[in-house]
Amino acid sequence: MAVRWQSEQSGHSDRLVPVTAATAAEIERADRCSAHNYSPLPVVIASGSGAWVRGIDGVDYLDVLAGYSALNFGHAHPDLVAVARDQIGTLTLTSRAFQHDRFSDFCADVARLCGKDAVLPMNTGAEAVETALKLARKWGYDVKGVPDGRAEIVTCAGNFHGRTIAVVGFSTDPDARGGFGPFPPGFRTVDYGRLDALADAITEHTVAVLVEPIQGEAGVRVPPDGYLAGVRRLCDEHGLLMLADEIQSGLGRTGDTFACDHENVVPDVYILGKALGGGILPVSAVAANRDVMDVLHPGQHGSTFGGNPLACAVGSAVVKLLETGVYQQRSRDLGRYLHELLAQLPADRVGRTRGRGLWAGIDLAPGQPSARTVCERLLARRVLAKDAHEGTIRIAPPLVIDRDDLTWAVERFADALGG
Known part of the structure; x- marks a missing residue:
């Protein structure tokens, strides 16, 4: 397919455009x-x-x-619009109370793209981040053996992971968090790009590190070379999950499918959103292997619209575009x-x-x-x-x-x- 398809354009111009x-x-x-x-x-x-x-x-x-x-x-x-139009006229929602014919393809497609075993679909990026945080805590209790209610997750200063109460609670942006407390405990925030600060923050109760491979909202801050590999190493040494928020940085934005790919790093959990919906509707997902994902059981997490047929159809089409390279x-x-x-x-x-x-x-x-x-x-x-x-x-x-x-x-x- 052609990568440019607009049929009409007013042409380049230097004239200033007033507000009409x-x-x-x-x-x-x-x-x-x-x-x-x-x-x-x-x-x-x-x-x-x-x-x-x-x-x-x-x-x-x-x-x-x-x-x-x-x-x-x-x-x-055009490819995404065609898929969306076809699906809108066929089936748009069943809720997760029932299965639909687009669901398995979408989960398999995203899992293949990430090299993971299982996918949990949600809607917005913030929902996907919350899902990953819940997943990490549950894994910490069920697998790592952290005492109930003591799990800690390390986050980075300058982060942007959404605007939920939990997320803004560990934000360092005063506009994001001002006036919204009290905030849930269980998070430690360290300087982005500093492996020594991360290492010092890890305790016996730490279950995961949440990181943006490149910080978008902070002004497209690229970490020092070797930082992501260092995060991966520290997680391996201490038995922690590496949660990579690739909502803005992933799906082709940085020149690879994921920004983690630039250091050949594979996180335990991919957090995806934004481009996964092709700019047509909110689609997000968390991808992980079974040893992590299977700590969640029926009734412990979900979403009425998460993984709906329209979202799955568009998301699968997005994966197919990315697989061309x-x-x-x-x-x-x-x-x-x-x-x-x-x-x-x-x-x-x-x-x-x-x-x-x-x-x-x-x-x-x-x-x-x-x-x-x-x-x-x-x-x-x-x-x-x-x-x-x-x-x-x-x-x-x-x-x-x-x-x-x-x-x-x-x-x-x-x-x-x-x-």
Whole structure:
């Protein structure tokens, strides 16, 4: 299949796009009737194809955020849309009280992709993380023999694993955790990338280490070489489970199927989400071998919509796309080109860039406008990006993006830095 399929595009342009009256009215209407837990950029998107979207103002924008990696295969991928349409008209939900004809294929497909024995499907990434945490604690009690109620899981500072009470309880982001306590105990947080800190945090009650192979929300922070292999080694030495949150970093984003692959590391538990649903619907999963997964018994965990027929159909189609290797190769090749372009940005305006594959964090130099301001300038130049923190912008374009579009986007970025 072709990796680019949009049939119409307004063409590249340097003109600045103002916020139209129609866009402003729609934003005001949404502001009146929705919770204010987001502060989106002033654009209202109506359609999308590949790496491009079109606003209700009729203007095309290049999407270099890709739904925080949920849209690895672009907007409206024809293979995924065809599978979803067919399944919608056939069967969408049975609940897990009954079996359906898409379930076994999906579980087998994801298990094969991960090299694991068993898969537990859920919906959102946060649900998958919670599932992995429960799985690790249950394994700690049933297999490792940790006293009931004493299991501990080591996490990393700067992490982002979702927004549940348990997860924000071990977050180091004050916006994420402020005002939501008290939080569940049983977590120890250490500096990301420091094996000595991890080793010091391990006790006789530790059952697992939860880690992002690359920290996305923190600004695409890549750990030091050998860190993931070191985490694997410490887990082996102490009889712990390594839980790899590959929700943003996995499924082709970094140039390999999983970010752990860059160090030839195989975690005990893969936590997947975002791109597993092809940008069509929430699909997540936890994959592990039987010696870990089988500590869960009927009635101990579940989800009404987890593993529904529509999710399974789309998820299996996503696995088939990844098994071609096309998207991993595109991420490697275009990622190399992206980082070459970013390295040419003026040093007095960009402090440093980092990342892997088609994923980059761009730290603005001291004295520059906020990352939000630069993203607003990019929006006016028809590029959709997102600030990770006040001084950092993250870039994660769909893996179907063209080389010319990457060039154009970075040119717009350089222009936006100038005001």
